[in-house]
Amino acid sequence: AQTVTQSQPEMSVQEAETVTLSCTYDTSxxxxxxxxxxxxxSRQMILVIRQEAYKQQNATENRFSxxxxxxxxxxxxxISDSQLGDTAMYFCAFKNNAGNMLTFGGGTRLMVKP
Amino acid sequence: xxxxxxxxxFQVLKTGQSMTLxxxxxxxxxxxxxxxxxxxxGLRLIxxxxxxxxxxxxxxxxxxxxxxxxxxxxxxxxxSAAPSQxxxxxxxxxxxxxxxxxxxxxxxxxxxxx
Numbered sequence: 001a002q003t004v005t006q007s008q009p010e011m012s013v014q015e016a017e018t019v020t021l022s023c024t025y026d027t028s029x030x031x032x033x034x035x036x037x038x039x040x041x042s043r044q045m046i047l048v049i050r051q052e053a054y055k056q057q058n059a060t061e062n063r064f065s066x067x068x069x070x071x072x073x074x075x076x077x078x079i080s081d082s083q084l085g086d087t088a089m090y091f092c093a094f095k096n097n098a099g100n101m102l103t104f105g106g107g108t109r110l111m112v113k114p
Numbered sequence: 115x116x117x118x119x120x121x122x123x124f125q126v127l128k129t130g131q132s133m134t135l136x137x138x139x140x141x142x143x144x145x146x147x148x149x150x151x152x153x154x155x156g157l158r159l160i161x162x163x164x165x166x167x168x169x170x171x172x173x174x175x176x177x178x179x180x181x182x183x184x185x186x187x188x189x190x191x192x193x194s195a196a197p198s199q200x201x202x203x204x205x206x207x208x209x210x211x212x213x214x215x216x217x218x219x220x221x222x223x224x225x226x227x228x
Contacts, residue, residue, distance in 0.1 A: 052214075100164065101147070102157075
């Protein structure tokens, strides 16, 4: 079974600065998918960014980018120019190639301070 | 296009009572899921339905039953609620085999069992 670990329960960053959230996972598969979801106080789960393991290029979505290190089984999220609206819980998730189920990490609570 | 909808948004039950959480999606997705989210933990899969007419257990199925009523609707039933089932429940849907893959989440139901 796959496991996903987020080692930072809470983090804070000043507005306009950059912050990196960590995620490691364990799998014996070679092809899979990784995701970062944002959960603001409204509770809605919002997909931030996704990465397919067979793609070597790191995914980027505007101010959000990932550092995908396949050999190290590491998938960190970098948020540049942090905004107050980025305050939320962030979850890392894993999906294997064959199925459709997601395995989530325990989450990191990010606070962006003015 | 409402996406994934859940009812109710909040519910308080006494121990031993039963209730059904309703979920519907209007994206014509084949696969649907039920997760629970407890404090300090990520989402954990309770049950899923890969397609209409099929259901399978996830990571934490004990104390729950599900029904895939049709392609749109997937309900979660608690037959005899226990305080350990106090949680936030999320329904999600996805289309199998799509790229890029994404699960779409409902707004969640906060359930308290006293």
